[in-house]
Amino acid sequence: xxxxxxxxxxxxxxxxxxxxxxxxxxxxxxxxxxxxxxxxxxxxxxxxxxxxxxxxxxxxxxxxxxxxxxxxxxxxxxxxxxxxxxxxxxxxxxxxxxxxxxxxxxxxxxxxxx
Ligand SMILES: [Cu+2]
Numbered sequence: 001x002x003x004x005x006x007x008x009x010x011x012x013x014x015x016x017x018x019x020x021x022x023x024x025x026x027x028x029x030x031x032x033x034x035x036x037x038x039x040x041x042x043x044x045x046x047x048x049x050x051x052x053x054x055x056x057x058x059x060x061x062x063x064x065x066x067x068x069x070x071x072x073x074x075x076x077x078x079x080x081x082x083x084x085x086x087x088x089x090x091x092x093x094x095x096x097x098x099x100x101x102x103x104x105x106x107x108x109x110x111x112x113x114x
Contacts, residue, residue: 018103019043019077024093026111033114035086039065039093046076051098054081059090086113 024041026032039056054069069081079095091113096106 017045017099017101018105019045019047019097019099020105021095021107022077024109028109029111031112031114035113036083038080038082040078040080041093041095042075043077043079043097043099046100047071047079048098048100048102049076051104052079053094053096054079055094056081056083057092057094058086059092064091088113 020043021028022042022044024039026036026039039054041054049071052069052071054065055063056065058064064084064086065081066084067081069079072078072080079097089112090110092108092110094106094108096104098104
């Protein structure tokens with residue numbers, strides 16, 4: 001009984017490490033003066049490309065990314081999407097990823113184009 005419990009604890013230890021954003025471009029909450037070509041989010045661990053989603057919308061909910069959101073082929077910690085030309089305003093980036101340990105994390109943030 002005790003051994004089983006210890007074994008479960010060990011498994012749990014191994015499964016830690018789902019991916020969280022480390023930094024992004026544009027940065028969270030930032031105001032930038034030019035329309036960026038892309039949104040890029042770097043995570044603190046490698047992602048499972050098939051299960052990762054990124055979308056960018058304006059405040060009316062209109063999609064402004066080009067629908068090409070993907071994990072970068074040469075950097076499995078980088079999730080990115082190309083953008084249509086953005087007019088001044090606020091934009092929301094939403095992301096949902098699965099890390100190599102199979103755990104999903106998701107979140108969103110805003111940036112402003114001036
Ligand atoms: Cu995890």
